[in-house]
Amino acid sequence: MEIKTIDLKWARDGNIIIGQSHFIKTIEDLAEIMVTSVPGGKFGAAFCEASGPCLIRTEGNDPALIQDAVNCAKAVGAGHTFYLVLGGGTYPINVLNQVKACQEVARIFCATANPLKVVVAASEQGNGIVGVIDGFAPKGVETDEDKANRKAFLRKIGYKF
Numbered sequence: 001m002e003i004k005t006i007d008l009k010w011a012r013d014g015n016i017i018i019g020q021s022h023f024i025k026t027i028e029d030l031a032e033i034m035v036t037s038v039p040g041g042k043f044g045a046a047f048c049e050a051s052g053p054c055l056i057r058t059e060g061n062d063p064a065l066i067q068d069a070v071n072c073a074k075a076v077g078a079g080h081t082f083y084l085v086l087g088g089g090t091y092p093i094n095v096l097n098q099v100k101a102c103q104e105v106a107r108i109f110c111a112t113a114n115p116l117k118v119v120v121a122a123s124e125q126g127n128g129i130v131g132v133i134d135g136f137a138p139k140g141v142e143t144d145e146d147k148a149n150r151k152a153f154l155r156k157i158g159y160k161f
Helices: 026-037 063-076 092-101 144-156
Strands: 002-008 015-021 042-048 056-060 081-087 105-112 116-122 127-134
Touching: 002 063, 015 092, 015 127, 026 042, 026 056, 026 081, 026 092, 042 063, 056 063, 063 081, 063 116, 081 092, 092 105, 105 116, 105 127
Parallel strands: none
Antiparallel strands: 002 116, 015 081, 015 105, 042 056, 042 081, 116 127
């Protein structure tokens, strides 16, 4: 078995949710979650089928985001994983609980806009996601000023009153 890290790229200013599920129906369910949770939100989704024809299944309403999701799926190449790329002002906070509640979803690896590396174990059977490296290592502990800035930022963007 070989352990490797794979850098993933997607739309600038976009976010990605990576997860694992167990059924081909997942791709349509993710699309339904997106259109009912964020009407008009832009997304592309790819799901790696793990049996039968083993195709990358796709849905979405933005061709560039669909292609980003497909590129991520191809790069990782792990069965039963999905890549949901969000754009156009759609953020994980808007859909993450609905995605986690999807009956096929077994786990979420990440939801991020940060630079991302996926840690993959490769065997003769195929690849599997071991985990992710999301963003960068901490550089210190927040000060009182940092805390005040964090709280002000959340209120500025409307996530806190």
